[in-house]
Amino acid sequence: MGYVLSTEGFDRTLAKLGERYRIFAPVLKAGEGRFKDTDVIRYDYVRSLEEMELETRSDYSFKEILLPISETLFFFTEDQIREANLDETPVLVFLRSCDIHAVRRLDQMYMGNGANDDYFYERRKELVKFVLIGCPASCENGFCRDMGTDRTEDYAFSLDVKDGKVYCDVRDPELEDAFRPCAEGTEDVVPQSPGESDCHVERPEEVPLSIFTDAMWDEYTKRCINCGRCNFVCPTCTCFTMQDLFYTDNGLVGERRRVNASCMVDGYTTVAGGLEHRKKNGERMRFKVLHKVYDFRKRFGYDMCVGCGRCDSVCPEYISFANCINKLNARVKELEVE
Amino acid sequence: MGNLDINLKKIKKNAYRYSKVRGETASRVRCPGGEIDVDSLQRVVDIARKYGQGTVNITNRQGFEIPGISLEDIEEVNKALQLIIENRGVNQDEYNGGYPASGTRNVVACPGAKLCPFGCYDTKEFAQDIDRRIFPNDHHVKIAFTGCSNDCAHTRLNDFGIIGQTEPQYDPDRCVGCEQCVKYCSKRSVGALSVVNGKIVRDTNKCIGCGVCVVYCPTRAWTRSEEEYFRLVLLGRTGKKNPRMAEDFLKWADRASITKIIENVYAYLDDYLDRSAVEAKEHIGYIVDRTGFEEFLKYIMKDVHLGPKCEMQGRMYWGGKRYDQGNELRRSMYRFSEKEADQ
16 A cells, blocks of 8 residues: 655654664764764664655665674573573664665575574564665666666565655555554555666676686786775675684683674685685685676576675775676676687 | 165065065965965966066965065055955955064964865864964964874974874774774774774773774774864974974863963963064974973963863973084994094
């Protein structure tokens, strides 16, 4: 059912939803950017429409709700383990179409990749419902259309704010009662989807083995500073690392933490004995790019990258991931001719 | 050219320089914070073309100096300077009268937070605000603002050097322990960060508040403090007698305190300046050497209320070569003496 609400009406809806759900949405954090007087848009809990940043794509994605940047999994003592507490209040996550497509990738990695599902991911995922933020236009550096992630029907309800009115297409019947009393009227609502983007990518269907050592990656060895921002902002990056720590006053007690990891950052491929598989930043770039637009597809049948464009926007060295995909495609064509 | 009868003391205060070329002078254009708009810059060009010799000197204190101006053209040049004085917001006594003083020097600023990734505050804005508070004044005072501890503005060669600081804010929940902050703090700064159990510990005593950790953090675990802080360094100077670097007086000071301290120095100079000094001009440090630092402190700290985070240096000592006491270079213990022995 489609609803039209005033912004005040929608806040009443949010308040009603807030009785049952925590609301997790993109928020502009003033002054929290890298540089003085710069902001960052990242996810946080909100109570009203006003608190949400709906105009500009968030710098960091929603994925923190499913894969916290740093999460204590359990505490251990000599012979006991105790799981860390989890707030079990369900969560409504506001996100764009590309990000909803990213959820499928996260699910794939944590709940559809081998015999065992990830318990800690699963218990968070069960608490979450997704709310689609409509996109009136394509984002800076975004190429969602080329990745087929520019629209979705997989949402609890949708949100579009146009000319001071809020338009919602409610698909989850459990949520209808929060809209009905607050709405000004009902009509068919189709969430906005972005039009043509300035940014386009062409992906190779197949890549030859020789791409592995191709010179095309060398420029990134020189340009990239392996900071890993591209990974940390990516809604589909799923890598983590473990930290077992022992409380200093009593070395028998401690906790196991897992934190987000980045395949660009030092230490990612270091194994016991100190061997490092991908030392050069160009090699790391190759691994990342191929994983996003080739290797994942080989295993699961679709590409991992959703084309949100965050990695391009965040790169301090102005390295364009989208452009790298196009370079890869061009290089593969050259190699085919050879 | 008629007989030149020029009050040189007056034109010096009017920001014209005494030139070795008889009959000529140079006009000094004040650009607080080292900033100039294109209309003013064009006017500098126009003056240099019409009254000067087609060249402009860029001064060490971020102003312009237009050489080759005839002493007889000063009145006309002053009229031409009016646009620049107004556009730069410089205080003036008399319309079309040029600059009313030259003692308190142009207030210098590095590019600061408007441009520089490491800038901790808007240096130009602060410099311009201070300039409006203290100028015009004949006392010889040098002030410079720099955005971070890199000190690109060379504040340590000034009477008052203001160095931006930010107090890094750490959110352990956003930290993945990638240790880039540790690496860059160690390589680019002072090495105040270490890792304990996967999270970062900041040595608050060692941390200079440069903000390098904030710039390099890829997850926004490190952010800047909402408050702007300042390190104040005092009484650096160049010169013949005893050139020396300014020394730390305050750290984690607030803007209001810095402003008040600078304003306060003028009363001290009124009372203690050696009027018999050449051109009634001395570096403040030499006056402090006479009165003692405590007396100086009494003046500059009047009505200053330092914030709770601010730390103050109790006793101040300066270094630098004392050329008034000796000019010898220490001879090498063996290399040159061996050479001499060979000869």
